[in-house]
Amino acid sequence: MKRKFNPEDVNNFVFYGKISISYHGDMIAFTTVKPDRSNDRYDVRVRVVDLKGYPIYVSPGPYDVSFVWRREGSILLYQRISEDKKTSEIRLVNINKGLDFVVAKLGNPATSLTWLDNETAALIIPTKLYKEEPGVHIIRSWPIWFDGTGFVYNVRSQIYLLDISSGSLKRVTQDEYNYTFMAADPYGRYLISSVAKDPSKPYKTSLAIIRRNGDIEEINLGRDIWIGPLAVSPSGRYVAFMGRVNEKGKGFASHEEIWLLDLDSLRLESLTRSLGLGSSRRVYYDIRGPGASEPAPVWDGDEHIYFSVSKGGRYSLYRYSMKTGSIEPVLDGEYVVWDYDVRDNIIVYIKTSSTEPLEIWMLEPGKEPVKITRFNDLIKEYKVSEPKHFIFTASDGAMIEGWVIEPVDREEGRRYPAILWIHGGPKSKFGWSFMFEFQLYASNGYAVIYCNPRGSDGYSENFADIRGHYGERDYQDIIECLDQAL
Structure with a gap:
């Protein structure tokens, strides 16, 4: 007999964060978040399954986040944050060999993590501008617009390179700006990142190419724009990103659009302006926890860009063709596509509907969608x-x-x-x-x-x-x- 909900039942459900397919297309990594009432915290794990949902790997926890697949092999890099949230470990796991070890320990947890090449990772780490005595705050400026992050007047998010074999960490950017989102050139030549230079205007960012030696080339986009999650095409020529401009004078009511930048010609165009809809994930879902980052555009080869569209009560997945310039809905129904990844026309995505919590689904060409996880199957009991x-x-x-x-x-x-x-x-x-x-x-x-x-x-x-x-x-x-x- 089915039962009614009680307040404590929220602890029985699992939240999914990020999802990613391995570069060989044979494994899916994702994060799960579950309340741990006995320890008054969230239990966050990185999990790996095959395409049928069979479990392959589960990280030990209790707070494992920010994972990323290496381009070759079954190697996964992830971050384990300490219980007090003040330090972290960057860990490497070889799925096939069952190895899981510490690469480096960080004084401050990284806010972003990616591979630059097979031997080097790139991290964005909050970094203090100057030293202070314990318990003393020397406030020389007072940034605005931040909420829930503590004191930020003495902190800027900077980019570092991590050598995997030695564990050595090298600071690449040496300024007082905030680097927010980043992606790597597929050939390992550089990183491309959004950067906020004016603390009083965090909604205004620019785009910068950061090379290994610390040389920085700012890209003039010719307009005031906020740049969010981004992705570099496999050829390295294009960058797709979520961004918001205020050309119509509507401020934060302006939509976050999907933009395409040609790095050769510096031609910038909005791919979604004709839809008249935004791409940011603003929909309510209350069984959630840490790790709910905004989905970035996803390249499938150099032919297609996949991205989210906020359409009425839906949050859908659309696709842009580089060949024809056409846009079409791929997953568009009475549900929400929370996050997704695409590899060789295979789409894995995290979906919720008004009667079902999040689960992972897979869509292959010419087939019907298949649910491949069942962490929240207990919903059938209610x-x-x-x-x-x-x-x-x-x-x-x-x-x-x-x-x-x-x-x-x-x-x-x-x-x-x-x-x-x-x-x-x-x-x-x-x-x-x-x-x-x-x-x-x-x-x-x-x-x-x-x-x-x-x-x-x-x-x-x-x-x-x-x-x-x-x-x-x-x-x-x-x-x-x-x-x-x-």
């Missing part, structure tokens, strides 16, 4: 109330998307209390993702009503832009949604 989706026309003519979750075991003709749930922002959204909290309310006799009012992501920039008018049109949309649902 009474899940399937959300009822509706779209209504607001009083000013805009179309508003909403959902209603009815109480579990609802009796016809009986009155029930309802909760009107309003999402935060700026520019987040509800969607086709599982929400444990909403199911908990439904199990306790409540209906839940929620919608995407003005200011939400997933629609046009005009729809999202309510700067200076918070509590006006968005409030009307919410109240009209409530009237519609009742």
Whole structure:
């Protein structure tokens, strides 16, 4: 007999973070996160399975993150962060030989990790600008815009190279800038990274090529832009990245688009401008933990670029053809593609729907999608109330998307209390993702009503832009949604 949800049941479910296919296409690595109530922490592991989901490797934990496959062989590099989050180890595991050992120990955990070549890794590490006495803070400047990271006035994120054989660490950048996202040239010649130079304007970044000897070449993109996750094409000629410009004066209501940069001609174009939709993952999903980084564009050979699109309540996977310039949806339905990777037309992805938590799926050409992990199969033991989706026309003519979750075991003709749930922002959204909290309310006799009012992501920039008018049109949309649902 199926049971109702209790608050403690959230600890029974597993969250998936990043996912990646090995370069030979025969193994899938991913991170799992599970609450560890007895130790008041998250248990984070790196796992490797074959294409049928058979387990091959599980890292010891308890806080293993930031993994990356080497281009050759079954070698995986990952980071183990200490329980106090102040130090970390960079570890190398040879999947076939069963070896797992420490390459280097870091005074501060790295925020980004990639291979430059088979013998060298690149890391972005928060680095202090100057020394201070223990317990003393010498504040010479006060950066803004940061939340939940502690004191950052004396810290800049710098790039280092790690020699795998010796474990020696070499600082490559020697400035006071913040390097945020990076990717490696496939031939190991350089790194390409987004860099924020002005602490008062972290939303404005530039693109830089960083060579092994520390030479830095800044690329003039000809516009103010924030540059997010990026990927270099296998040929090394192109860079695809998520980025946001403010050309229309809409500030943070502007969409994060997918951009393509030709490193030979420096021609920059938006691949997604014609869609009128953004690519950032703003959808709510509450069974989550550390390791939920934004998905980067993925190259499959030099022919296709795969990327995310935020479309109404969906978070879908699209593909751009370098040959024809066409864009097409690949995975687009009433679900959320949380993360993904592609190798030789095989797509592995982490998916959630409104009735199922995250699991890993695989799509091969000419076949139906197959679920290859079942960490959250216990969802079948619970009474899940399937959300009822509706779209209504607001009083000013805009179309508003909403959902209603009815109480579990609802009796016809009986009155029930309802909760009107309003999402935060700026520019987040509800969607086709599982929400444990909403199911908990439904199990306790409540209906839940929620919608995407003005200011939400997933629609046009005009729809999202309510700067200076918070509590006006968005409030009307919410109240009209409530009237519609009742």
